[in-house]
Every structure is written in structure tokens, then in C-alpha cells.
Amino acid sequence: MSARFTFVRGIKDDLSASLVVFLVALPLCLGIGLASTGRPDLVFSGVIAGIVGGIVVGFLSGSAIGVSGPAAGLVMIVISAIETLGSFEALLMATLLAGMLQLVGGFLRAGIIGYYFPSSVIKGMLAAIGLTLILKEVPHALGYDKNYMGDEGLSQVDGHNTFNEIFYAIEAMSPAAIVISVVSIGLLILFERPFLKKFGVFKFLPGALFVVLTGILMNYLFMQIRPDWVLGGEHLVQLPVASNGAEFISFFRLPDFSSLSNPQVYIAAATIALVASLETLLCVEATDKLDPLKRSTPTNRELKAQGVGNMISGLIGGLPITQVIVRSSANINAGAKSKVSTISHGVILLLAAYFIPRFLNLIPLASLAAILLMVGYKLSRFSLYKNMFRLGHEQFIPFMATIIGILLTNLLKGIGIGMAVAIFYILKKNYKHSYHYKKEKDHHRETITLRLSEEVTFLNKASIQATLDEVPGNARIVIDGSHSVHIDHDVLEIIHDFKAHAAPKKNITVETIGIRDVVLSN
16 A cells, blocks of 8 residues: 555656646757747757657666756757758758767767766756756746757857856846846745645645746736736747648658768767767766766666667657756656656647647746746855865866856866866876885885875876885885776886886985886887
8 A cells, every 4th residue: 555655646646747847848859949940830840859859768768867868068069060961851961870970889888978977066067057047047037938948058059158047048138037037036946945845735736837937927917917028939939830731740850861971971970979979978967966866877778878869869860969957857747757757748748839839839948947047056066166166176276167167168178177177086096095105114215115006007107216216315205006906008117217227326226026027129
């Protein structure tokens, strides 16, 4: 009985979370579709990618709470590919091929790459995405909806950047959008309060659904009492409306198979596969850290799922797919327990796009901005910065470098900057801890013992060379490698050269233990 209750409660949590993810995903799919293609008639390509990411990738993936769909990080790559290849249908062919490459990568176990990113960089990525969401959604909360999402980096497709969009928003503030945003955020905060969960209806239905319904109702009231405040056009969701099934099917497109003779298609496919795989693996690592149950996603299986997803998306007219941290974190914050939420959000996206597009087009973007502002806040809480600071500069500085890098460039470049700083600290630590140094004095002669660590690589060359150079004349040095599992050839060369040439010149006696001789090349 208890197990059945837990199962039923889990399904309720998943279905509730799927509504939240749907509300977050819908405008992002539309915004990315328009930003990627620049054509209103192709905006549905983003929705197709969201449907495939939810249903297909959700079903095949080993992630319990990760959500896939079109990503802002691929916008510039898609734009460039369409320009180079000459048509959207050729891009679909490149997407299909990219999926094949990801599938092969999964079978070749390339997913292990995701485990080589330090925790400080992953946490920095999450915090930066939270800040980016806040910065990107402030204009929509104020009623400035020229560019729904833009790019996740500083620069945007329309030539603006994250910060001057806010200034434009201040100049074009809409009273209705501000009122709807403030009320929406208030409702979301209210839904976080435990006392509200005592009422049955609030246990199942998510706060985001009430926010959307309230936004629609408020905009209708403005129509009655303040017509000059009413939000319309670009301030509302703009989903294509099909008059019948045949027109809906026309939103789906086939790839141009004749473009297989174009070498540029394969270059575009390789680029999409590489960037999409990196973004996915990074998001998998970040999502697993956010998961309250601390489950681990099999990364090779994830690459395979993404590969199949991109193959199907390219085959039916969708944009390239990655796992997306914004949707995944919204899924987690909404209380998702299993992949039922991910799959259900894809099903809802499909059914809503077919059956109720006119109702969805009543939703103010200000309501959706409020939902994403709360997601951003939860990803970048002040307590996270305090905790990282307490861990010391070796964790805090790479963490902050990642945040600043992402805010000023984009996701992948920012992570690269964070990785470079993290590697610097790793090398610095490795430099200091490559051996144990002990000095003793006996019968007016110094004896120095250099006990090498378990793993001695070429990264330790500099510190060992500096130590050997500082050995005083007439001393005795014991270089003990008996505890080392591996000593790099470069280090062996340094030891050999010191023993054969430098030591005799300073009358230094050298004794080696557990260190093999090397043959030096001329």
C-alpha cells in the first residue's frame, strides 16, 4: 500500500512538473526557432525539436530529470549553417548526420568526457545560467519583447547585448506587463509556502499554471478597464495556428537528401555534433548535481539518445537538440521525480500545438518571464556564492571565472575560461606535491631525501628540476622512486642528466632507489 501511494504521488509530481516545463519550453522553442531561422514560417521548427527532445530523447535517455530541446547555444551555428548550405532543408540533413555522429560517439564511449569538468566550473555554469536568465527575462517582465531569448551570451543576433536590452526595456516599459510580472512573482513565492500545500488542488496543480491563467485573466480585465494597457501581438505567445490537420502536417519538413553531395553539409554536421554533445554532457553533469536524489546519468547512453533525437528531428523538420539546463532545472524545481515528466511535457507540447494554439496565444510573455526569473533565482542563490567562498580560493576563483566568462561571452567559451583557471590551480597544486623533501645533516655533510609521489608526470618536471638545481655542493641526495607507480620519461631524463652531468660538477653524491636508467636520444 505504501509503495503504491509513493508511486501515485510520484506520478502526480511528474505530471505537475511537466506542465511547468511545458510553459517554460514553449516560448523558448518559439524564440529559438525564430532566432535560428529568421523566418516566421519556420518558427515551428523549434517546437518540433522540443517535442522530439521531450518524447524521443526523454524515452531513450538514462536521465531521470534532464530535459532536451532546441538550445540557444546553437543559434549562431544554425544561422551560419543555413547561410553556408543555402537552405533550411540542407540544415535538416546536417542535423540528421550530426545525430548519426553522436550515436557513434555513444557506442565509442565518448561520454566519459563529461566527467573531466571540475565541480567549481559546473557550479559556476549553473550560477551563470541563473544570472543570464534573470538578465534576459527582465526586459520581458517590463514589457519589452522584441527578442524573446536571443543568445545565452552577451551579444545577440539582433546586434544588441544583454545589458542594453534592459535599457531599451526601461524606455519601453508597459504598465500591464509590470503589474502581471509582479503579481506572477508574488503567486510563485506564495506557492512556495508550506501552508498552501494543505489544500488538495495546490498539491497537484503547479504555481506556474495559476500564473499563466492569472496573466490571461488580468490582460482581459485590462481590456475592459484600461484598453491602452492591453498586451497583444509580440507581447503574447505566438504559436502558428493550423486550420486543419493537413496544414498542421505541413509545418513538418523533410531534409534535402540531394545536399549529401555538398561537402559543407558534413562540416556543418560535425560542428553541430561536437557543440551539441559538449553542451549535453555539461548539462548532464550540472543536472545530476541539482538532482535531490543524486542519481547518476549514464553519459554514453545520453549521447546515443541525443543522437537518435537529432536524427529524428532533422528527418521531420526540427532544429538540432541538446539537453538544456534551463528546462532541466525548471523540471527539478517543479518537483519532478522521473522521466515521466520529461516525456509528458513533450506530449503536452504536441497536443497543445495541434488542439489549443489560439488559447496558448493569449498567454502574456510577462507571465512566462516571471516563471523563468524564479528559476534563475534558484540557480544563483546568494548562499551558493557564500558556500563556494568558504571552500577557498582554489574553488571560488574558477567558479567566479566561469560565471564572468559565460556572462561576457557564451556558455562554451565561459566554461573554457573557467576550465583554464581550474587547470592552473591543478597544475600549481601538482607542482607543489610531486615529491616529499627531507634534509638531514650528518658528519658535516647534508643528506637530502627526495621521495617521489605515486604518479610523476611531465607536469612535475619544473618543480623537480628546480629542487635538483638547488642541491648544495658536496651534499648527498637520495632520489627514492620505490613508492611510484609511474614515473614519466621526461622526469627520468632530468634525473639521469643530473646524475651524469650536474652532480659531478658540484661534488654531489647521487643515490637512486627504484628508478630505472633511460636511454637518452641525441
